[in-house]
Amino acid sequence: MTVAIVWFRKDLRLADQPALAKALDTSQQLVPLYIDDWAEDNPWAMGSASRWWLHQSLKALDDALLALGSRLIIRRGQPLEVLEEIIRETGATRVFWNRLYTPYEMARDRLIKATLSAKEVEVLSFNSALLYEPWEIARPQGGPYKVFTPFWKAVIAKGLHGFTEPAPDHLPKVLSSIATEPLSSLKLLPKIGWDQGFYPRWPVGEQAAMRRLTTFIKGAVSGYQAGRNVPSVEGTSRLSPHLHFGEISPRQIIEMLSQGPLSLHQGPLCFQREVGWREFGIHLLYHFPETSDQPLDQRFNGFPWREDDQGLQLKAWQRGQTGFPIVDAGMRELWHTGWMHNRVRMIVASLLCKNLLIDWRQGAHWFWDTLVDADLASNSLGWQWTAGCGADAAPYFRIFNPILQGEKFDPEGRYVRTWCPELKGLPDRFIHKPWEAPSEILEGAGVLLGTHYPRPVVDLKGSREAALKAFSTIKNLL
Numbered sequence: 418m419t420v421a422i423v424w425f426r427k428d429l430r431l432a433d434q435p436a437l438a439k440a441l442d443t444s445q446q447l448v449p450l451y452i453d454d455w456a457e458d459n460p461w462a463m464g465s466a467s468r469w470w471l472h473q474s475l476k477a478l479d480d481a482l483l484a485l486g487s488r489l490i491i492r493r494g495q496p497l498e499v500l501e502e503i504i505r506e507t508g509a510t511r512v513f514w515n516r517l518y519t520p521y522e523m524a525r526d527r528l529i530k531a532t533l534s535a536k537e538v539e540v541l542s543f544n545s546a547l548l549y550e551p552w553e554i555a556r557p558q559g560g561p562y563k564v565f566t567p568f569w570k571a572v573i574a575k576g577l578h579g580f581t582e583p584a585p586d587h588l589p590k591v592l593s594s595i596a597t598e599p600l601s602s603l604k605l606l607p608k609i610g611w612d613q614g615f616y617p618r619w620p621v622g623e624q625a626a627m628r629r630l631t632t633f634i635k636g637a638v639s640g641y642q643a644g645r646n647v648p649s650v651e652g653t654s655r656l657s658p659h660l661h662f663g664e665i666s667p668r669q670i671i672e673m674l675s676q677g678p679l680s681l682h683q684g685p686l687c688f689q690r691e692v693g694w695r696e697f698g699i700h701l702l703y704h705f706p707e708t709s710d711q712p713l714d715q716r717f718n719g720f721p722w723r724e725d726d727q728g729l730q731l732k733a734w735q736r737g738q739t740g741f742p743i744v745d746a747g748m749r750e751l752w753h754t755g756w757m758h759n760r761v762r763m764i765v766a767s768l769l770c771k772n773l774l775i776d777w778r779q780g781a782h783w784f785w786d787t788l789v790d791a792d793l794a795s796n797s798l799g800w801q802w803t804a805g806c807g808a809d810a811a812p813y814f815r816i817f818n819p820i821l822q823g824e825k826f827d828p829e830g831r832y833v834r835t836w837c838p839e840l841k842g843l844p845d846r847f848i849h850k851p852w853e854a855p856s857e858i859l860e861g862a863g864v865l866l867g868t869h870y871p872r873p874v875v876d877l878k879g880s881r882e883a884a885l886k887a888f889s890t891i892k893n894l895l
């Protein structure tokens with residue numbers, strides 16, 4: 418009887434699951450395993466919002482396995498030790514997993530593979546997270562891409578292939594002698610009730626991911642090109658946490674898009690391209706593993722980030738109390754739901770690292786802890802792009818003006834009124850700049866600036882000039 422361990426990590430699904438499919442093909446007994454990795458040497462251990470998601474996702478995976486006659490084995494500890502323990506307990510001769518691409522995970526997996534292989538355990542790994550793996554896409558002259566458009570053209574030239582392998586219809590029973598720890602023992606849920614807003618917003622798991630994709634393809638995808646910029650409407654897919662945890666794969670997305678009646682229209686093509694940005698982020702992190710902590714553009718190493726006096730401005734930003742309504746709305750949406758609209762992510766990030774001149778890494782760390790889709794590759798890409806120090810980055814002189822951005826993308830202030838209800842009564846023309854409203858209008862709207870809603874933490878014009886000056890020190894290094 419051959420026994421195989423299928424080590425689930427960020428591939429918490431049963432369809433288009435190459436590690437599981439291969440294990441089923443080659444072995445009679447399967448041990449579906451999740452390990453809560455205790456490593457203290459992982460500088461990017463999972464943040465709080467992601468842990469909330471993981472709890473729901475493991476539960477959904479266990480339910481799905483139970484429905485097929487199997488179950489999820491959960492263990493805690495150092496992954497190599499846990500795998501060796503299960504190999505001893507079950508006599509497993511094979512371990513299968515799907516590949517991950519962060520520096521910590523790659524180093525860990527390499528060591529595990531070498532150690533187990535030396536003990537005659539067969540270890541096989543697969544691609545489940547990407548259309549193409551980072552080493553499969555290279556510039557014609559060799560080396561990785563640093564600019565998105567040629568990267569995406571190279572992916573398209575190689576072919577966008579979907580994948581249809583369904584989930585198995587049954588799985589072998591896991592021996593009752595194999596013990597599992599209860600999910601609750603992983604203590605993934607926060608102690609304070611901060612996550613209450615997550616539950617209504619996020620059905621989690623493979624089925625929920627597929628439902629979300631189907632609804633999006635039937636609805637918003639056709640208007641995605643314009644709709645994706647409007648934070649008050651559900652114009653984007655909100656698949657990011659599902660993709661991060663591997664509840665759905667980009668191949669499945671491509672497959673479903675290609676079946677839709679609109680497959681060659683602007684909306685779906687634009688959406689595909691955004692999925693391409695995720696691939697690009699992983700491509701970059703794989704080839705430039707230091708970029709989660711260091712600027713890709715090394716001229717930024719000496720950038721004069723400002724020391725934030727007692728962290729007060731950072732705190733105001735984190736709490737959605739900057740006095741710029743679109744920024745505060747975004748930061749509060751993040752806190753209450755674990756997610757923020759992409760347009761607003763760019764605006765809040767620009768305020769932090771350009772107007773406030775606070776190091777982008779501080780923002781990246783806050784996002785890491787509070788986003789349910791926190792992803793080392795996409796987060797580093799997004800922050801470095803905004804700060805101007807990353808691949809294909811926004812030019813240093815592009816400093817988002819939160820008033821103009823608000824007026825353009827939230828003209829009636831719907832998004833702001835949802836997340837900053839204290840400003841609800843302001844007329845549209847002042848909703849993005851309450852400090853410019855005459856006192857009788859503020860009074861009529863029941864807003865006392867500095868009491869109900871803060872005054873701006875920074876002067877936009879002066880801080881823009883200061884930022885340009887700081888950036889000119891970089892320019893001089895050219």
Ligand SMILES: Cc1cc2nc3c(=O)[nH]c(=O)nc-3n(C[C@H](O)[C@H](O)[C@H](O)COP(=O)(O)OP(=O)(O)OC[C@H]3O[C@@H](n4cnc5c(N)ncnc54)[C@H](O)[C@@H]3O)c2cc1C
Binds near residue numbers: 660757792
């Ligand atoms: C400062 C900053 C930090 C970010 N941090 C993260 C992060 O930690 N995790 C994360 O998944 N995304 C991050 N993004 C990218 C983007 O904001 C989110 O992927 C997107 O908002 C998710 O919403 P959606 O699923 O509705 O996207 P859709 O518009 O529906 O796009 C579909 C999918 O494409 C991918 N995608 C879309 N835009 C981007 C992008 N700019 N970069 C990389 N992938 C993209 C995502 O996987 C997304 O789910 C960040 C962006 C910025 C500016």
